[in-house]
Amino acid sequence: MKDVRVCLNPVCDRLVLGRSDKKYCCDGCRSAHYNDTKQERKSDPIVTIPKFQKNNREILRVIYEKNEGNAIVSKIYLIGLGFNFMYHTHFMITYERKFLQCCFDYAIRVIDDYLVEVCKSNDDVPNSKKN
Template sequence: MEERRCLDCGEPLRGRADKKFCDDSCRSSYNNRRNSEDSGYLRKVNSILKRNRKILEALTPEGKTRVKWRTLVTEGFNFEYITDMYETGKGVQYRFCYEYGYMLLEDDEVLLIKRKG
């Protein structure tokens, strides 16, 4: 019969037949490493979304305002990442980053809004 070894450190295991780790430290280390590899993309996307929200929040203190498109770009806003889209009955499209949204206007302007509720 082959000797069972800890999935993290490789030390021989003693005890229950279904035991996978020699202690809690190895279990945590193994799972943290595994989750880190799996969630790298999610962390990147969440970081971009948080930055976008922070920029919109800072530029929309009154709940609604107009800014130039270039202002958002200069602050580091990434237009490729949103959390929601809303289209009105008239076909006007708003893109949201959590509760803050924007609508692209003419003349390189952007209408910024904060969703109520």
């Protein structure tokens, strides 16, 4: 007696007929199952968080290079460009105890409720001691 195989699409319970290596009962089930698993991968934080971090870094890089160095911009301007304040790579504290939120090699320092300073996190740290 042949194996009784059921379609791999979780919402379908039909039997699979045909070749022995066939997994789905029809192209519609195969496509639906693929799209469902693809959607699950898109919402996986391991995939989405680095995208946000890279986007934040690119926004900071453009602002930094456009202003040829440190720039003071509003938080609303950053948000309008697509910057997300929740995603960063690390924090730094300068010698003067100023707190920086870094995205790879660029950083922002909160000045007040509305303004932030965009700088390089490795060498152009605002008001840091240099040797």
